[in-house]
Amino acid sequence: MSWLLQRVDDRLIHGQVVVAWGGRMHPQRMWVVDERAAANPWEKDLLASAAPGAEVRVVTVAAMAAAWAEEERAAGGAFLLVRDLATALALVEAGANVRRWNLGGLHHAPGKTKVNEYIYLDDGDRARARSLLARGVALEVQDVPGARPEPLSTLDPESAPA
Amino acid sequence: MPRTPALLVMHSDLADALLRAAEKVYGAVEGVEVLSNEGLSRDDLEQAITRRVADWHGGGLVLTDFWGGSCHICGVAAARGHGDVVVVTGINLPLLLDYLHNRDEYGPMALADRLIRKGRDSIRLHHGQVA
Numbered sequence: 001m002s003w004l005l006q007r008v009d010d011r012l013i014h015g016q017v018v019v020a021w022g023g024r025m026h027p028q029r030m031w032v033v034d035e036r037a038a039a040n041p042w043e044k045d046l047l048a049s050a051a052p053g054a055e056v057r058v059v060t061v062a063a064m065a066a067a068w069a070e071e072e073r074a075a076g077g078a079f080l081l082v083r084d085l086a087t088a089l090a091l092v093e094a095g096a097n098v099r100r101w102n103l104g105g106l107h108h109a110p111g112k113t114k115v116n117e118y119i120y121l122d123d124g125d126r127a128r129a130r131s132l133l134a135r136g137v138a139l140e141v142q143d144v145p146g147a148r149p150e151p152l153s154t155l156d157p158e159s160a161p162a
Numbered sequence: 163m164p165r166t167p168a169l170l171v172m173h174s175d176l177a178d179a180l181l182r183a184a185e186k187v188y189g190a191v192e193g194v195e196v197l198s199n200e201g202l203s204r205d206d207l208e209q210a211i212t213r214r215v216a217d218w219h220g221g222g223l224v225l226t227d228f229w230g231g232s233c234h235i236c237g238v239a240a241a242r243g244h245g246d247v248v249v250v251t252g253i254n255l256p257l258l259l260d261y262l263h264n265r266d267e268y269g270p271m272a273l274a275d276r277l278i279r280k281g282r283d284s285i286r287l288h289h290g291q292v293a
Contacts, residue, residue: 010203015173015231046238050230083204107203117201 004077006098008088009105012037012081013050016104020144021079022054028076031067032058033091034083054079061087065094072097085121085128092137100138103152115156118143129159166265166273167222169214170196170253171207171233184258191262199232207232211240221246221270223261223277225253248274256284 004025009017012032030051037043038060048056059067064080071078080098082088088101105118112120119141121129129139129152139159142149153160170177177196185191195214199207215222224241226233229251241247248270250257260280264273 010205011232011235012204013230014204014235015228015233018230019228042242043239046235050235052230105203107201107206109203109206 002072002074002076002078004079005102006080006100007102007104008082008085009103010083010107011105012083013047013056016144017079017081018051020146022051024145025077025079027054027079029071029074029078030054030056030081031064031071031078032056032081033061033064033087034058035060035087038063061090061094064091065096068096085125085132089128089132092132092135098137100140101132102149103139103141104143115152116141119152119155121156121159126156126159129153129156130161133159134161163266163269164220165193166220166268166270167218168194168225168261168265169211169222170194170225170258171199171211171237172196172227172253173199173231173233175200176227180253180255180258183255184262187255188259188262194262199236202232204232204236208236208239211236215240215244215247218244218247221248223247223270223274224249225258225261226251227253246270250274250277252281254281254284257281 004027005021032047037047037058044058047058092098103119106120108120112122114120132139139152140149141152141155170181175198177198181191181194181196197210224237224247226237226249234251237249241249257277257280261277268276
């Protein structure tokens, strides 16, 4: 069964992931792919404690790519969480066979413009989005399961490949 | 005993609403700050909490809504390295009222222990008519 949700969210593990998506899909594993968190044992422990009932694995892009084939064959479902589009693209470029990224939360920061209430992008984000879309990876904006997923390129035409 | 300060960090406008509800029962409240996670990234929320607890030299309580949410996670991250700053999750109105009544009597850890008991004890079942 393996992948149930592959999500870009700058909060990584948080309420929407644990309660809304987790409560509906019951993942056995949550893979957090994040260079910064993977290098910080304290942060790894914090993330592991935040999702009772799931095994949390905090790894680098390279480690996730190496474990990808095994995870796809694994029993039970899994979530994949990255904090930004740079990591999402890096993971795909490293060989991870992601067909659809759920865009669940990229919040306001200097230089970013609003797409909707929870997605803000800058030029670099849009270039990465175009690169992912050009590779055939779908980008769907949806914060919680009850919301309607919308293609990023519909909400933000600048993110669509030429 | 110096007063144990508290910061309410919750989703949407829950912290503000909870404090307003507490004031209806307790009266005017001073010295309790509120913060919403609305629209904030993980880093921004953590920094916002860190700024508010930075001068709690005797410690204090970060009161959040539920375990595993961004308010909880960022509270724990912000409390790291700040001594006796304690994060409590699952805050309800009876617990907040008990905090207000006892914040001058207990230090952060003892008060957190008390509030957890009070919060749990406040959840009760009342089925049918009282005889």
